[in-house]
Amino acid sequence: LTIVPLFHCNGWNHTWMMPSLGGTVICCRDITAAAIYNAIADEGVTHFGGAPIVLNLLVNAKDTERRDFDHTVEVFTAGAPPAPATLAAIGDLGFNVQQVYGLTETYGHVTECLWNEEWDALSADEQAVIKARQGVAFPQMEDITVMSDDMQQVPMDGATQGEIVIRGNSVMKGYLKNPKATAKAFKGGYFHSEDIAIQHPDGSIQIADRAKDIIISGGENISSVEVEGALMGHPDVMLCAVVAMPDDKWGEVPCAFVELKDGRDGDEAALIAFTRERLAGFKCPKKVVFGELPKTSTGKIQKFELRKSFK
Template structure:
């Protein structure tokens, strides 16, 4: 069942699919979490094409580049994003690239009010469905390894890549999600994770396999989450860790509806917020699970429940709870920490750092039009994540840092994640990111970019002292930069941009009117 933004169930409608004469052609979708985008995850593959759901935050130039790389023949666009798409299509025309045909997804069941004179072959989504034939026969893949979708990485390096998923990997991962997310028969899923992220972590297909109910949301807010849980008896929802902050900071009126009529499991992937936030969210009636994964692994590859420090059955130190990950899922043959040069596994001593690697059935086929990068990433039969970690004697994998982010200071490795975890524990800090600042003596020292909570003020000395009480001297940030953190269109912090702003003398090359910089001697 699909339930739209007007909270009314959509009637089951036969997915009449436009017959497409090409093979392995890409159909692009640019839409928020609306029923049409869910339907397209079935209609497009049924027509023998490959779906690529793009980030709705893409600007026109980035969108044009993606459309050109995908060689898209058809693009479905939600009515709210037609302006950006038309600009992108104009850019393609200027480059003498044939633009894709455009189909507008109107608001709810309304017909599109868009001026179609821009592109002669434009269609309305609902009208397109009516053009389908009842006797249409599904075009099945010739091989289970044929592509089903292309998903773009969020571009933490500034260079998003098209990640190709096969029918086999998507099918198996959809089944694996049922186990990893502890889904029972007829679950009710609230769409707070973007469907354009790894095809909604493959939960689009998993929910259909279970015959569950999908609550589609155009916009996410604390009030909508609490209302949906109470009204529809939501059992699961997912997303970035920021959704936990949204819940914890919910107005009293919104959160007063708990306890809920059923158990609600929340799975987040990324760096967890403070223990205070997590404890508050669990106190409101949510069961929090922490995932680790990436686009190349079709979403979260490992998931484990978060438990507070008081629970003796789990690690008692909060920083370990935040960064240790569960054992791999059923359909990953291996999750290991290896020396990338020798490909030997590192000892399970909790100290020796290596690169986290995956091998199994639920990994990407490769990067679109990037054979060299694909071969390098999958070298030795293992997917090289670019993340550094250690293995503990009890089998847990603990993330230390991204390989490109770890700081080598005086020959010692410093995890930026560990420093950030301490910074986020400061009661006045809202966001924090740490990068290496060049140093003539130690090669690199930590530099922290900090955003304070609204209405709070703090000095660099106060932040440094706070870190000094919890970290060894080598890990204490030497420079504190206050202000907004640079992020990409997905909201992911751009550490490469932060590094580019720092000179060898330790002074960020920034607009000093917008930033406050203090340096520790």
């Protein structure tokens, strides 16, 4: 089932691969929960890829939009780190989700969260946290790892942050007619993703944030992804995005933009209190704004539009 636009790497890769496998490509023009459930039930869809917003659509679908189906649907998700709460919920609906990671500059996905059978014994919530990792490199890649600013491998301790850097034969040669940007992107012989991540002892990578989305509050770095993950665990939250809001005392503080589920009323104090039970106090949002979030055609939330509200 093709959900993302065909002009994206995801759309191209899946489309030309299916004929070689003797498969069928079904194009979904109407990206709604009902359309996706109908395609699975009526057309026998076995695989699709989509951003985490698509997973949210399926998890929060109304009973009238859902359809029963008799097989497990394999799902790739990418474009933004999915919330563990979403991954935990969708597994019970018949979907097996695998997180992948890549960029247009790497011709699509270059890592995947390969499952380890040892994790089968963990609780559903613990499994969901692991599934939110971006994982390990595809076989065709020379190297994908996390390095410090001085191009040193960060400790694989699941805590030390660095930048994801990539080498492999699917990485672009450079930006068209822009040698300055190309030189910056390939400093030290690796392509620099500008994604901030940690690396676990088994080598798997987990994004902490985009470099531009890190919130620096009173000298402390706050991952917007971590705060968003906490908010997504609240039963009233459909989608959320956290960005830096200027603050006279701390320089920047987290501000949460929240899209609520149908029929739910926004309670700023309750949401902030909810995050305080799960995060250090300085990481919690200092303000919550309710409303529909701006999105791209693939469902990515446009944080730059949210930042404009502070100008």
